[in-house]
Amino acid sequence: MTDVSSNFTIEELQIPATLDGSPAARDFEQTVDARNLAEAASFGATGMEFTAAELLPRWQENSHERRRLFGARVDGRIVARGTYETRTRGDAVSTAWLSVQVDPAFTRRGIGRALADAVEAVAREEGKEKLHVYAATLAAGGPRLESPTGFGSLPAEGREVRFLLARGYALEQVERASRLALPADPAVLAARRAFAEERSGDYRVHLWAGRAPEPLLEDLAVLATRMSTDAPSAGLDQDEDVWTVERWREHEELEARSPRAILYAAAEHLPTGRLAGYTELSVPVETSRGIEQRDTIVMREHRGHRLGMLLKIANIQHLQDTHPGHPEITTFNAEENRYMLDVNEAVGFVPFAYEGAWLKRL
Structure with missing residues (x-):
């Protein structure tokens, strides 16, 4: 456990085998709660939440992928999570996929920065060369950060945009989130x-x-x-x-x-x-x-x-x-993937949010 301030601690969490009510299981469930709240806030929309039972299987140890989970604890409760994912075989072992998600009630306390430090430190320790981050940011007016692909942009003053730029990430692509109403x-x-x-x-x-x-x-x-x-x-x-x-x-x-x-x-x-x-x-x-x-x-x-x-x-x-x-x-879908966007639009999908695909080279 690492003491970061008098208000929160950052620690790597044990992945439970089952949701059996153990301390590890409760921690995992709380990371999922934080994830869902953060997703709803950053996308400005609900409907993309998962349950702990749905997410736990992909966190189990396997021979091709490896994940590590970090939590920020406030008054005994996990209120944010940092995730680290990599491959164990092939060319993709040089890449790590990272995310930081903070319950909106606990933002602006340095928790996101501390979690980002923790997961990036793992990548450096393991000799990774590339860090990939996917992050949405709320729609807003004002200046835009254009995608280098020439397709799509993000609000330049968006919180996630400023955070990632300050940490040395470069925007490489913009993805469109779309929904199809059923039936x-x-x-x-x-x-x-x-x-x-x-x-x-x-x-x-x-x-x-x-x-x-x-x-x-x-x-x-x-x-x-x-x-x-x-x-x-x-x-x-x-x-x-x-x-x-x-x-x-x-x-x-x-x-x-x-x-x-x-x-x-x-x-x-x-x-x-x-x-x-x-x-x-x-x-x-x-x-x-x-x-x-x-x-x-x-x-x-x-x-x-x-x-x-x-x-x-x-x-x-x-x-x-x-x-x-x-x-x-x-x-x-990537904003430059016009073929698949045409397919989605023909079926009836409509856009509701955008996220950036970011790269940092170590």
Whole structure:
């Protein structure tokens, strides 16, 4: 434990195996509360919260990713968290992904700065070369900080913007957060899918939930790897993050411990029998809560066939058939990814917030 001031302490937290009411479990639950409050404040919107039971599985030890969790404690309670994530194999071991999230009731006390110092110190100790941070900031008037991609900007006086610039980070990309109100009109979805199918040609859609069919695993590992190289990453200098069948199955094992359902749609290229792309939705149990759109990837060599639209619509139809009643789907896309933004807008997604993708070289 590190004493930072008379008002709070910063400490690395033990990750519990289960939410069993132990001190470690209570601490973890409190970090999730702080995360949810901070997200709502920085995005100016709710609906992106997670429960501790949903997040805990991805914090369990595995052979490909490593995470460390830091907390700020005030009067015995965790009111903010700092997260550190890295890879243990391949080129991506040189990168760390960091975040700092403070309960808005405890901002402007130096807690965010102290947590940032803590997670950056870990990166330096472990010899990392690149730090990646994704941070939203509230919409505001006044001067703008333009993305170097030429697409999108952030309020130059935004708290998160000033904080990261002062710490030596550079803005590399702006991402748009968009929402689709549910239920989506079945007639619109059917018409858009028919349009996509007409232009896609020799492709077939596969749908499933949870664990993937065995014959698809090798291709899914290739596609997950391509997420790190084919998705627009501007100047973030992304290294290839290699996935294997083993890693995909390990990922599924952890996901299976979460109460969320994961719905997939994948496109098979019929002449070769290989997958050309996939998309996934993360669905909470409670129908009052929104749905998270996760990865969507179409290999570069298969683009131009409306597969992105076909996959997204097929999975939304899959969702509405199997998990009706949720209010919305939330998705994030790079502002320069006009193709995927066109797909989302055609389906009915509307923007509600923006976040910056930041890079710091050590």
